[in-house]
Amino acid sequence: MDIAKLYETQISFTEWMEKIQHAQTEAMRVEDNQKRERLKLLHTLIQLPYDAPTPFPASEIASPSPRFQQFLADQGNELCALRLIPLQPDLPKLRLRGKTVHDVLSWFSEQKINPELYQADFVPHAEDYQWSTIFVVNQQGIFGEIIQGGHYQLTQGFYEQDKPLFFSYDFKDWKVSTPNTVALKHLQEIIAHLHVSHPELCHAIRQQLDATFAQNYLCGYFETVFSTSQGLWFIDYNRILGESYADFSMTLSEDAVALVKGLSACGGKALGTVRLISAENLASTIFHQGNILVCDMTTPALVPLMQRAAAIITDRGGILSHAAIISRELKIPCIAGTGNATQILKEGMTVEVDAEKGFVKILS
Numbered sequence: 001m002d003i004a005k006l007y008e009t010q011i012s013f014t015e016w017m018e019k020i021q022h023a024q025t026e027a028m029r030v031e032d033n034q035k036r037e038r039l040k041l042l043h044t045l046i047q048l049p050y051d052a053p054t055p056f057p058a059s060e061i062a063s064p065s066p067r068f069q070q071f072l073a074d075q076g077n078e079l080c081a082l083r084l085i086p087l088q089p090d091l092p093k094l095r096l097r098g099k100t101v102h103d104v105l106s107w108f109s110e111q112k113i114n115p116e117l118y119q120a121d122f123v124p125h126a127e128d129y130q131w132s133t134i135f136v137v138n139q140q141g142i143f144g145e146i147i148q149g150g151h152y153q154l155t156q157g158f159y160e161q162d163k164p165l166f167f168s169y170d171f172k173d174w175k176v177s178t179p180n181t182v183a184l185k186h187l188q189e190i191i192a193h194l195h196v197s198h199p200e201l202c203h204a205i206r207q208q209l210d211a212t213f214a215q216n217y218l219c220g221y222f223e224t225v226f227s228t229s230q231g232l233w234f235i236d237y238n239r240i241l242g243e244s245y246a247d248f249s250m251t252l253s254e255d256a257v258a259l260v261k262g263l264s265a266c267g268g269k270a271l272g273t274v275r276l277i278s279a280e281n282l283a284s285t286i287f288h289q290g291n292i293l294v295c296d297m298t299t300p301a302l303v304p305l306m307q308r309a310a311a312i313i314t315d316r317g318g319i320l321s322h323a324a325i326i327s328r329e330l331k332i333p334c335i336a337g338t339g340n341a342t343q344i345l346k347e348g349m350t351v352e353v354d355a356e357k358g359f360v361k362i363l364s
Helices: 003-009 013-019 025-033 035-046 066-075 101-110 181-192 199-209 239-244 300-308 322-329
Strands: 054-057 079-086 094-100 118-124 129-138 141-148 165-169 174-176 220-227 231-238 263-266 269-277 292-295 311-314 334-336 350-354 359-362
Touching: 013 025, 013 300, 013 322, 025 035, 025 239, 035 199, 035 231, 054 066, 066 101, 079 101, 094 101, 129 181, 129 239, 141 181, 165 181, 174 181, 220 239, 231 239, 239 322, 263 322, 269 300, 292 300, 300 322, 322 334
Parallel strands: 269 292, 292 311, 311 334
Antiparallel strands: 054 118, 079 094, 079 118, 129 141, 129 220, 141 165, 165 174, 220 231, 263 334, 269 350, 350 359
């Protein structure tokens, strides 16, 4: 797989929602655009660490204001992510990460936007990300993934070296798919930030963020990163996705007999004919309604097939990647991260997919 080409084709979660014409696309767009305002409030109330941006009206960059000129002089050589956040709902959000403040300015001038209609957030960016997580907190517990390196590996569903570890916490016991004391300690430190024992703080968060709690843990969808240079940052807190996963739980036990097994990104069962899909055969493949989509990983180009599939099985990807969330929104059974589905399952096979347990049974 050409990782560089994959990067070029990745889209934001809101764009995934647009592709399937989801009813909550606009609500999700607003939720995403305002995530750092929510993180800022949580930082104020409970000292939640986050990647606090330096915001400017985009007009102050197009015609540099004294304040922006001073920012450029002080922090021009520091790495950042520039997020151009639209002030009108029909405009796209634009972003570039991993460049210095000086370097992103040329990209900014190439966007041909009306600077009066955008806010520009300069978000700090580290070079040495050690750990990244995605997880949900609901009434059943805390469920998610942790991986060494950047969080894009989890959101986009592909990883270059180490696989993600899956974890669950039922408010009593921790389970991790592969024992790792360093990862577990890091997870426990992350989750401690979301435990709010003071009743007045819980009340304030409920009132100001329309939030919910489980065992005094703040519910929702979260993303974090950790670097030695910057420490721990929460980089997303999404209430809509949290509500979508309100009934989600995860079982880490495995069936030693199953040849193809993974984790359930969306529960359910299906019976159908395997269609092996790759970038090379995508244009020529005939994919019928009710076929079983088997691929290395789901990408934006596969959305039309995902919408017709009875079930989806992938080699790579996680239970909370953008594509996995889309499978859940489409209510299509999905087993992710099998590691071998494209090698074991053959074109034309009839299979039974049990995405409740994460197993595939070959019938013929």
